[in-house]
Amino acid sequence: MKRRLPFLVLVLAALGVVATLPAPKIVSGFDLATYGRLPALVDGRLKPLDTIARTSLLALQGRQRFVTPEGHTLAPSEWLLDIFYAPEKADTYRHFLIDNQEVLDLFTLRASDGDGGKRFSFVQLQPAISKLDRQAKLVDEVEETRRTPFHRQVVQLRDRVMLYQRLKYTLQSPETPHFLGEVLKLETALPAGIAAVRARQLGQPHDSAAVLAMAAIAQGAALMDQLGYLIAIPPADDNADLNAWKTPGRALLVSLDAGQIDATVLAYAALGQAWRGGDSVAFNQIVRLFHRQFEKRFAAPLAKCGIEARFNAAQPFYTSMVIYVVALLLALVSWLRWPETLGRSAFWLLVLAFALTTAGIATRMWIEGRPPVTNLYSSSVFVGWTAVALCLVLEMFFKNAIGSVAASIVGFCTLLIAHHLSLNGDTMVMMSAVLDSNFWLATHVVTITIGYGATFLAGFLAIIYIVRGVFTRSLDEDSAATLTRMVYGIVCFATLFSFVGTVLGGIWADQSWGRFWGWDPKENGALILVLWNSLILHARWGGLVRQRGLMNLAVVGNIVTAGSWFGVNMLGVGLHSYGFMDSAFYWLVGFTLSQVAIVFIAALPVEKWRSSRALAATV
Amino acid sequence: MPAVLRSGVKLFTSLSLTVTLILLSIILVLAATLDQVNLGLLAVQEKYFRTFFVFAHPFGSEVSVPIFPGGYLLGGLLLVNLVAVHLARFRFAWKNAGIVLTHAGLVFLLVGELLTGLWQRDSQMQIREGGTSRYSEDFNLNELAFIDITDAINDYTVSVPETLVADGGTIQDGNLPFQVRVVRYLPNATLQGRGHVFDSTLSAATAGAGTSITVTPAHVTQKPDERNTPAAFVEVIGTDGPLGVWLVSPSLETPQQFTYRDRVWQLALRAKRYHNPYGITLLKVTHEVYPGSGIPKNFASRIRVRSDDGQDDREVVVFMNNPLRYRGLTYYQYQMNKAEGLTVFQIVRNPSWALPYVACLMMGVGLAVQFCIRLFGFVQLRRRSAPIAAPVS
Numbered sequence A: 001m002k003r004r005l006p007f008l009v010l011v012l013a014a015l016g017v018v019a020t021l022p023a024p025k026i027v028s029g030f031d032l033a034t035y036g037r038l039p040a041l042v043d044g045r046l047k048p049l050d051t052i053a054r055t056s057l058l059a060l061q062g063r064q065r066f067v068t069p070e071g072h073t074l075a076p077s078e079w080l081l082d083i084f085y086a087p088e089k090a091d092t093y094r095h096f097l098i099d100n101q102e103v104l105d106l107f108t109l110r111a112s113d114g115d116g117g118k119r120f121s122f123v124q125l126q127p128a129i130s131k132l133d134r135q136a137k138l139v140d141e142v143e144e145t146r147r148t149p150f151h152r153q154v155v156q157l158r159d160r161v162m163l164y165q166r167l168k169y170t171l172q173s174p175e176t177p178h179f180l181g182e183v184l185k186l187e188t189a190l191p192a193g194i195a196a197v198r199a200r201q202l203g204q205p206h207d208s209a210a211v212l213a214m215a216a217i218a219q220g221a222a223l224m225d226q227l228g229y230l231i232a233i234p235p236a237d238d239n240a241d242l243n244a245w246k247t248p249g250r251a252l253l254v255s256l257d258a259g260q261i262d263a264t265v266l267a268y269a270a271l272g273q274a275w276r277g278g279d280s281v282a283f284n285q286i287v288r289l290f291h292r293q294f295e296k297r298f299a300a301p302l303a304k305c306g307i308e309a310r311f312n313a314a315q316p317f318y319t320s321m322v323i324y325v326v327a328l329l330l331a332l333v334s335w336l337r338w339p340e341t342l343g344r345s346a347f348w349l350l351v352l353a354f355a356l357t358t359a360g361i362a363t364r365m366w367i368e369g370r371p372p373v374t375n376l377y378s379s380s381v382f383v384g385w386t387a388v389a390l391c392l393v394l395e396m397f398f399k400n401a402i403g404s405v406a407a408s409i410v411g412f413c414t415l416l417i418a419h420h421l422s423l424n425g426d427t428m429v430m431m432s433a434v435l436d437s438n439f440w441l442a443t444h445v446v447t448i449t450i451g452y453g454a455t456f457l458a459g460f461l462a463i464i465y466i467v468r469g470v471f472t473r474s475l476d477e478d479s480a481a482t483l484t485r486m487v488y489g490i491v492c493f494a495t496l497f498s499f500v501g502t503v504l505g506g507i508w509a510d511q512s513w514g515r516f517w518g519w520d521p522k523e524n525g526a527l528i529l530v531l532w533n534s535l536i537l538h539a540r541w542g543g544l545v546r547q548r549g550l551m552n553l554a555v556v557g558n559i560v561t562a563g564s565w566f567g568v569n570m571l572g573v574g575l576h577s578y579g580f581m582d583s584a585f586y587w588l589v590g591f592t593l594s595q596v597a598i599v600f601i602a603a604l605p606v607e608k609w610r611s612s613r614a615l616a617a618t619v
Numbered sequence B: 001m002p003a004v005l006r007s008g009v010k011l012f013t014s015l016s017l018t019v020t021l022i023l024l025s026i027i028l029v030l031a032a033t034l035d036q037v038n039l040g041l042l043a044v045q046e047k048y049f050r051t052f053f054v055f056a057h058p059f060g061s062e063v064s065v066p067i068f069p070g071g072y073l074l075g076g077l078l079l080v081n082l083v084a085v086h087l088a089r090f091r092f093a094w095k096n097a098g099i100v101l102t103h104a105g106l107v108f109l110l111v112g113e114l115l116t117g118l119w120q121r122d123s124q125m126q127i128r129e130g131g132t133s134r135y136s137e138d139f140n141l142n143e144l145a146f147i148d149i150t151d152a153i154n155d156y157t158v159s160v161p162e163t164l165v166a167d168g169g170t171i172q173d174g175n176l177p178f179q180v181r182v183v184r185y186l187p188n189a190t191l192q193g194r195g196h197v198f199d200s201t202l203s204a205a206t207a208g209a210g211t212s213i214t215v216t217p218a219h220v221t222q223k224p225d226e227r228n229t230p231a232a233f234v235e236v237i238g239t240d241g242p243l244g245v246w247l248v249s250p251s252l253e254t255p256q257q258f259t260y261r262d263r264v265w266q267l268a269l270r271a272k273r274y275h276n277p278y279g280i281t282l283l284k285v286t287h288e289v290y291p292g293s294g295i296p297k298n299f300a301s302r303i304r305v306r307s308d309d310g311q312d313d314r315e316v317v318v319f320m321n322n323p324l325r326y327r328g329l330t331y332y333q334y335q336m337n338k339a340e341g342l343t344v345f346q347i348v349r350n351p352s353w354a355l356p357y358v359a360c361l362m363m364g365v366g367l368a369v370q371f372c373i374r375l376f377g378f379v380q381l382r383r384r385s386a387p388i389a390a391p392v393s
Helices: A005-019 A031-035 A049-061 A076-085 A101-106 A122-138 A149-171 A178-202 A208-227 A248-258 A262-276 A280-297 A300-314 A316-334 A339-368 A378-398 A402-424 A440-469 A477-512 A523-540 A547-565 A583-603 B003-012 B015-037 B041-050 B071-089 B096-120 B162-167 B354-385
Strands: A038-043 A043-050 A094-097 A119-121 B053-056 B063-069 B120-126 B130-147 B156-161 B169-171 B179-186 B189-193 B211-215 B231-238 B241-248 B254-259 B263-291 B298-309 B313-319 B323-325 B329-336 B342-349
Touching: A005 A208, A005 A378, A031 A049, A031 A076, A031 A280, A031 A300, A031 B063, A038 A049, A038 A101, A038 A300, A043 A049, A043 A300, A049 A094, A049 A149, A049 A300, A049 B329, A076 A149, A076 A262, A076 B120, A094 A149, A094 B354, A101 A122, A119 A122, A122 A149, A149 A248, A149 A262, A149 A440, A178 A248, A178 A262, A208 A248, A248 B156, A248 B169, A280 A300, A300 A339, A316 A339, A316 A402, A339 A378, A339 A402, A378 A402, A378 A440, A378 A477, A402 A440, A440 A477, A440 A523, A440 A583, A440 B354, A477 A523, A477 B354, A523 A547, A523 B015, A547 A583, A547 B156, A547 B169, B003 B015, B003 B071, B015 B041, B015 B071, B015 B189, B041 B053, B041 B071, B063 B211, B071 B096, B071 B329, B096 B354, B120 B189, B120 B263, B156 B162, B156 B179, B162 B169, B162 B179, B189 B329, B231 B254, B241 B254, B241 B263, B263 B329, B263 B342, B298 B323, B298 B329, B313 B329
Parallel strands: none
Antiparallel strands: A038 A043, A094 A119, B053 B063, B120 B130, B120 B342, B130 B156, B130 B263, B169 B179, B179 B231, B189 B211, B231 B241, B254 B263, B263 B298, B298 B313, B323 B329, B329 B342
């Protein structure tokens, strides 16, 4: 039994992973999964509606789960459908996140009025929406760096309300609940209307009521075009250029000229009618019709959207996090009991989680057509991936579960950081001009990110050394020597990659800005990382540090890495900075303090270490 | 060997010195990074890196006190230390080949950075669609230019560096038929039409546009997003006496004119110009965005390069990450205004640009080789020490 345990654990976990992969079952009768795979153009990319629903939910309320006032949990696509087609219902949904009392005061609301004390509905905000608008306009004049938390929350809420309104005006005008009927009526009245307008333009007798009706419709369509969030209507002809896609409002305006309503606009309106009426049969039919139409002309993007929606639902990174936690527990226990069996179980679980993360990264790369690291979010995933890969190699050599513990901690933490970074919205954004270079993204960015990952890993291995040495009796001379070899090897690896990554960055900078080195904060951060790693190596070669000193230097390496990875983005200067991150700053400070604390703990006299007797001479 | 020399050799051949210098470098780079919130990139480089010491003014006084070693000193000491350690301690062996190569590369890198600091020259070129430019401008330096425009085809230009103007006094140049006396020089000033402000104490101008302009001195700025606009009152003195006092400043867009001995002269204090023996004509600017968004995808300028010696006449496209290298200069796409058909190139002259490439190649290869040698040795050691335990378990 004991010998089969690792195999059993692996099979069980693998079955668990497989269970997350198939498309969700149709519960309500509406085929939401197929609907969620339909593409629309937002921010330069054809995205599935499922992604748009999820990122909008994140932008509005900071999480993907949504519960109606009646207590039903809605799938993201369901929520989006209500905003599109049942706005009067969506207006009562409490999905505007406000956690600032001063902002609530604007609306004379109390925290207790909200869902969970912090989520509010459009109906609740509407009476004082003009006050929000006024405040936001005042804040627009304030410099970004001088804004108070109140200022930022006001702007954020204004953006949230704007996004919500834009979603509402996307596919039909919220003022006309029976949009399909209106559009069909328009189709029959269109020839007469156009004739009346032309006659008026020529100064001939005309039906002035028809002219007025046309003008009113044109006005509504123009508003939809102006506000509409999704560019959802493909060109009627065979034009493959994404620039030819239109908002439904724009398509309607074109229809008024052409004398014929765009078929996709009509189909979306019909879908709305079916959704409002609860007619799942018609809904599913129309969704399938959509797919048949899109498949003829946009087979490739439709396939990508299908995979992306499936990827969203499967959440491979979340599953990986769960597996990392289980692996951590097994590996930790293996230090006390059954080192062989539990150690190998933890190892195979890590292999599974690593494979799953790899698959997730590969899927994202395929969807984006980009190398693995394109922004802070993907760098976080990749830092963890690198560290886990190195740990698996270490574990193959040393088989002492140290690599497994480090892998599961770093893997879990980096995915957690990535999760928090993903709360800002879509994580697959287009690369703006200077970054639009797959060659440099693939070489410089990937290499430097591997450097970050390796430096972090060295630091975490050092923390394992310190914690085991100070707080347990388990650090004997053998494991201390092994850990030292691991840290030293990983620091060498980190030096290699952080150096090569940094100079590749210099070469990219020389290619795009005309200087190899500009002392820009991001460059300096990378330089400090290289210098720190080389300091560790020289201190070791010069005999200035022994085991404990090496460990302490490696822990400080964690601070250096966090600073050059995140810290430099917070300075708000330089060509490289991705934007100011408020709350991340406090986390960074907290992390730095925790690392300093660990260095202080390690500085305790060796007699006070619980492993002191086992270690004796070596430290 | 005398004791002093011996202790000196011992110091410079020690790895403790290496570690100390690296640590000091880290502190220097960190301080320089944090100071970028207050100072511009250029000012930061001057203050921290292109200097032997970092100076400070304690308690806001005028006295400069060196408080920390600067980039030149640390870089120089690192070089000495590196060479000394290698000479004194190192016995060459193939298993250390990577280390030697890496450190040789580091020497190149440090020297390259020094040369870049000494030789690099940045300037910018603005062109409108259809227009041709034969010079670039350095907005960090100004010059007082006198241009004889009497001849309709060829202008004759004499330019005086701003530093000479700043020194004050009288400027005599063999190429100018007149003398120039600096009445007053302001390193940074704001100019306003006379109508708005009644105080006229500073308008010493007696000729040209300056007579109707009030000049207010301003603090010299070192902020990253601000630029100093100097102003000067200069008196042109001919053989028969003064011709008048002109106000000159980069804030005045059009050059002012005067006539002396039947020749028409223009004068202007303007960004320093570097002239090229070739013309660059902007044919077309392109600014692509991702469909349905405002995210820029690419900026490209199609240009025609025509050299005076007739050797080159061709069209080139300069776009992001794809500069034009031509006759020792490199042209980068810097800014663009699509609506006005305007493009701005960043132009860099850096004769030592290839050094970092060589250095990086050496260091990258060196580190990789060394890492592989060690890794290989380690794996073999493990294999030999634990041949039985691994496969069964």
